[in-house]
Amino acid sequence: MNESDPTAAWSLERFQAMMSRCPFNRWLGLKALSFGEDGVEILLPWREELLSSPEAQSMHGGVLASAIDAAASYAIAMRVGHGIPTVDLRVDYHRIAKPGDYTIRGRVIHFGRTFASGEAQVYDAERTLVASGRGLFFSGVAAQRPLPRPHA
Amino acid sequence: MNESDPTAAWSLERFQAMMSRCPFNRWLGLKALSFGEDGVEILLPWREELLSSPEAQSMHGGVLASAIDAAASYAIAMRVGHGIPTVDLRVDYHRIAKPGDYTIRGRVIHFGRTFASGEAQVYDAERTLVASGRGLFFSGVAAQRPLPRPHA
Amino acid sequence: MNESDPTAAWSLERFQAMMSRCPFNRWLGLKALSFGEDGVEILLPWREELLSSPEAQSMHGGVLASAIDAAASYAIAMRVGHGIPTVDLRVDYHRIAKPGDYTIRGRVIHFGRTFASGEAQVYDAERTLVASGRGLFFSGVAAQRPLPRPHA
Amino acid sequence: MNESDPTAAWSLERFQAMMSRCPFNRWLGLKALSFGEDGVEILLPWREELLSSPEAQSMHGGVLASAIDAAASYAIAMRVGHGIPTVDLRVDYHRIAKPGDYTIRGRVIHFGRTFASGEAQVYDAERTLVASGRGLFFSGVAAQRPLPRPHA
Numbered sequence: 040m041n042e043s044d045p046t047a048a049w050s051l052e053r054f055q056a057m058m059s060r061c062p063f064n065r066w067l068g069l070k071a072l073s074f075g076e077d078g079v080e081i082l083l084p085w086r087e088e089l090l091s092s093p094e095a096q097s098m099h100g101g102v103l104a105s106a107i108d109a110a111a112s113y114a115i116a117m118r119v120g121h122g123i124p125t126v127d128l129r130v131d132y133h134r135i136a137k138p139g140d141y142t143i144r145g146r147v148i149h150f151g152r153t154f155a156s157g158e159a160q161v162y163d164a165e166r167t168l169v170a171s172g173r174g175l176f177f178s179g180v181a182a183q184r185p186l187p188r189p190h191a
Numbered sequence: 192m193n194e195s196d197p198t199a200a201w202s203l204e205r206f207q208a209m210m211s212r213c214p215f216n217r218w219l220g221l222k223a224l225s226f227g228e229d230g231v232e233i234l235l236p237w238r239e240e241l242l243s244s245p246e247a248q249s250m251h252g253g254v255l256a257s258a259i260d261a262a263a264s265y266a267i268a269m270r271v272g273h274g275i276p277t278v279d280l281r282v283d284y285h286r287i288a289k290p291g292d293y294t295i296r297g298r299v300i301h302f303g304r305t306f307a308s309g310e311a312q313v314y315d316a317e318r319t320l321v322a323s324g325r326g327l328f329f330s331g332v333a334a335q336r337p338l339p340r341p342h343a
Numbered sequence: 344m345n346e347s348d349p350t351a352a353w354s355l356e357r358f359q360a361m362m363s364r365c366p367f368n369r370w371l372g373l374k375a376l377s378f379g380e381d382g383v384e385i386l387l388p389w390r391e392e393l394l395s396s397p398e399a400q401s402m403h404g405g406v407l408a409s410a411i412d413a414a415a416s417y418a419i420a421m422r423v424g425h426g427i428p429t430v431d432l433r434v435d436y437h438r439i440a441k442p443g444d445y446t447i448r449g450r451v452i453h454f455g456r457t458f459a460s461g462e463a464q465v466y467d468a469e470r471t472l473v474a475s476g477r478g479l480f481f482s483g484v485a486a487q488r489p490l491p492r493p494h495a
Numbered sequence: 496m497n498e499s500d501p502t503a504a505w506s507l508e509r510f511q512a513m514m515s516r517c518p519f520n521r522w523l524g525l526k527a528l529s530f531g532e533d534g535v536e537i538l539l540p541w542r543e544e545l546l547s548s549p550e551a552q553s554m555h556g557g558v559l560a561s562a563i564d565a566a567a568s569y570a571i572a573m574r575v576g577h578g579i580p581t582v583d584l585r586v587d588y589h590r591i592a593k594p595g596d597y598t599i600r601g602r603v604i605h606f607g608r609t610f611a612s613g614e615a616q617v618y619d620a621e622r623t624l625v626a627s628g629r630g631l632f633f634s635g636v637a638a639q640r641p642l643p644r645p646h647a
Contacts, residue, residue, distance in 0.1 A: 062242040063251035090214045092274065099215035100277045101260050105253025122244065125252045126458070127283045127479060129433065129585045131612050131631065132276070133605035148627060149589035153457075154430065156587050156627070171604060171612070173629065175431060175479065175587065278610065279583065279631060281433045283460050283479065285453035300475060301437035305609075306582070308435050308475070323452060323460070325477065327435065327583060327631065366546040367555035394518040396578065403519035404581045405564050409557025426548065428588070429556045435583045 044076045046117040054079070057122055058113065067102065069109060078114040078146035081106065083161075085140050098136035100170075103161050104128065107172040110145025111157030115176050118150060123176045126154065130172035139164030153179045196228045198269040206231070209274055210265065219254065221261060230266040230298035233258065235313075237292050250288035252322075255313050256280065259324040262297025263309030267328050270302055275328045278306060282324035291316030305331045348380045350421040358383070361426055362417065371406065373413060382418040382450035385410065387465075389444050402440035404474075407465050408432065411476040414449025415461030419480050422454060427480045430458060434476035443468030457483045500532045502573040510535070513578055514569065523558065525565055534570040534602035537562065539617075541596050554592035556626075559617050560584065563628040566601025567613030571632050574606060579632045582610065586628035595620030609635045 055071040058064045058081075067089075070082040083098075083106045091099040108128055116123050141161055148156035155178035161170040207223040210216045210233075219241075222234040235250075235258045243251040260280055268275050293313055300308040307330035313322040359375040362368045362385075371393075374386040387402075387410045395403040412432055420427050445465055452460040459482035465474040511527040514520045514537075523545075526538040539554075539562045547555040564584055572579050597617055604612035611634035617626040 061244055061251065062240050063254060066240050088214050088218050092213055099213065099257070100280070101253060101257025102215060104256040104260070104280060104282075105251070108253050108256070125284055127281065127431065128252065128256060129279065129281045129629070130256075131279045131604070131629065133607065133612060148587070149624060151589065156589060168605060173585070173587065281477070281585065283452070283477065285455065285460060300435070301472060303437065308437060320453060325433070325435065365548055365555065366544050367558060370544050392518050392522050396517055403517065403561070404584065405557060405561025406519060408560040408564070408584060408586075409555070412557050412560070431585065431587045432556065432560060433583065433585045434560075436581055 046074055046076060049074060049117055054113065054117070057116065058109065060122070063105070064109060067105060069106070072142065074113075074117060078144060079110055079117065081110050081113070081143045081145070083141040083143060085138055095135070096138055098141065100130070100132055103132070103136060103141075103170045104130045104172070106141065106143045106161060107159040107170065108174060110143040110159035111172070111174050112145070112176050114145035114147050114159075115150065115155045115157045115178055118147070119178055123155075123178060126175040126177060128172060128174040130170060132170050134167065134169045136161070136169045137163055141169070142166075148173065150178060153177070198226055198228060201226060201269055206265065206269070209268065210261065212274070215257070216261060219257060221258070224294065226269060230296060231262055231269065233262050233265070233295045233297070235293040235295060237290055247287070248290055250293065252282070252284055255284070255288060255293075255322045256282045256324070258293065258295045258313060259311040259322065260326060262295040262311035263324070263326050264297070264328050266297035266299050266311075267302065267307045267309050267330055270299070271330055275307075275330060278327040278329060280324060280326040282322060284322050286319065286321045288313070288321045289315055293321070294318075300325065302330060305329070350378055350380060353378060353421055358417065358421070361420065362413065364426070367409070368413060371409060373410070376446065378421060382448060383414055383421065385414050385417070385447045385449070387445040387447060389442055399439070400442055402445065404434070404436055407436070407440060407445075407474045408434045408476070410445065410447045410465060411449075411463040411474065412478060414447040414463035415476070415478050416449070416480050418449035418451050418463075419454065419459045419461050419482060422451070423482055427459075427482060430479040430481060432476060432478040434474060436474050438471065438473045440465070440473045441467055445473070446470075452477065454482060457481070502530055502532060505530060505573055510569065510573070513572065514565065516578070519561070520565060523561060525562070528598065530573060534600060535566055535573065537566050537569070537599045537601070539597040539599060541594055551591070552594055554597065556586070556588055559588070559592060559597075559626045560586045560628070562597065562599045562617060563615040563626065564630060566599040566615035567628070567630050568601070568632050570601035570603050570615075571606065571611045571613050571634055574603070575634055579611075579634060582631040582633060584628060584630040586626060588626050590623065590625045592617070592625045593619055597625070598622075604629065606634060609633070
């Protein structure tokens with residue numbers, strides 16, 4: 040980024056409000072932690088309902104995918120001005136996602152006129168990387184048209 | 192598949208029980224519809240909490256990713272005998288996921304000794320394809336060892 | 344596809360000509376085998392230069408990725424009327440790609456106004472699946488504008 | 496990496512030799528530029544045969560995928576001691592890949608006992624990001640066994 044900070048118009052409250060407009064995000068309990076030129080940081084609090092199995096006691100992969108999608112898309116949304124639709128997503132699960140709160144860092148890879156690429160990392164309470172991923176998102180005029188909106 | 196049906200030992204009740212051991216699957220409300228040599232079919236019922244935004248009235252992308260993960264992994268799990276961990280996942284969002292119940296079809300792409308590839312398609316109430324994806328899953332001895340278990 | 348065949352205007356010669364305009368495809372030796380409503384079929388002939396290692400005697404993963412990209416994109420190109428740019432690509436390697444000629448089948452997953460999703464399977468000389476993948480491609484107006492053209 | 500540099504046993508000559516054992520890498524002309532704890536850097540020289548189309552004058556997407564696969568896998572190979580097989584790969588094409596030499600940076604995302612994740616970025620001669628991607632690779636005992644070796 041060689042211009043002035045494109046996220047300057049945002050506040051943590053406005054970031055949280057954009058996330059919380061989404062009913063599924065509210066259920067997940069996503070909290071806006073920070074944002075800036077380098078991306079965003081989101082908290083995903085542990086909860087029994089997010090488990091994959093009682094024995095494994097690990098966070099469900101679909102929940103981590105949702106958090107990666109959120110962090111990557113909101114890093115891009117900060118430059119667009121509002122939530123944007125996801126086009127596709129890839130998630131890699133690196134380790135057991137043990138009980139505890141998670142921090143997800145999202146970052147813009149490339150911001151284009153029509154599409155943008157973003158990535159995100161999921162860290163557990165001990166700051167260990169447990170999952171990461173990248174996705175493609177509508178960034179431009181296309182997002183205003185009545186096109187796919189799988190993700191607000 | 193050039194052998195006898197590897198899913199012969201299963202019943203719809205046992206398939207449902209494997210899915211419902213997972214707290215997040217129970218919250219999603221996933222229902223076992225059918226299974227066989229060609230794969231599995233799962234129902235994802237519509238619910239307001241699964242929305243991406245009140246305006247868009249579309250199913251959240253993370254919910255669809257979870258359903259694709261589930262259908263692909265359970266198609267493979269049928270041959271392993273129990274739930275298996277997801278290694279990675281890719282999801283493509285093709286259209287707006289409108290209000291209504293969804294049917295997800297999961298299928299084995301390749302079943303290997305250490306890992307297996309599976310895919311799944313998400314259809315809306317009008318049988319229109321709205322999303323699809325594929326993933327890599329642990330299928331073998333590796334799954335018994337204390338390795339990553341992001342998904343039961 | 345519930346309309347008339349959208350590939351009716353094509354011939355095998357025109358399909359081959361579209362592929363062979365690409366210098367890298369010519370070097371790979373890609374041959375048009377067939378096409379139709381259900382997709383396209385391409386031949387990738389074995390050659391020592393396409394090996395990953397002298398010991399492994401297996402086809403290089405990058406070559407298989409190129410063939411998957413080609414087959415998926417040309418299945419979509421048949422409906423657009425010309426070669427189209429790839430937006431992103433995912434490839435899964437299922438087995439050792441042993442010496443012998445390969446057949447790649449490409450198919451449209453979803454054809455949209457701005458982009459399209461396609462997939463492809465790579466089969467060895469014994470008709471065993473050795474690799475498969477899916478990608479996103481520009482399908483519409485976007486393809487006419489001076490946007491990314493990593494793939495003709 | 497909080498231990499001593501795991502790539503200490505390598506030299507640029509040995510890195511180049513590992514790459515050049517692969518006939519397809521030799522044809523691509525991949526050159527080892529640097530390596531260290533933070534990853535590897537590879538040069539992909541421009542050549543007419545690597546074009547996607549004469550009009551577009553852009554590097555073929557399959558060639559960029561091959562270079563991303565190489566850089567990510569060799570960053571991991573440095574810790575394993577030899578070339579490793581690719582399990583799967585995702586590539587995103589961000590911009591037109593214009594004529595000129597390319598530099599590819601590969602990095603380890605997560606190094607596990609059985610699998611490892613790596614990523615790579617492709618920069619053009621003006622140091623602009625044109626493509627990037629990530630993959631999963633065999634890192635452990637599995638690599639010694641006669642398992643899939645799509646990539647040396």
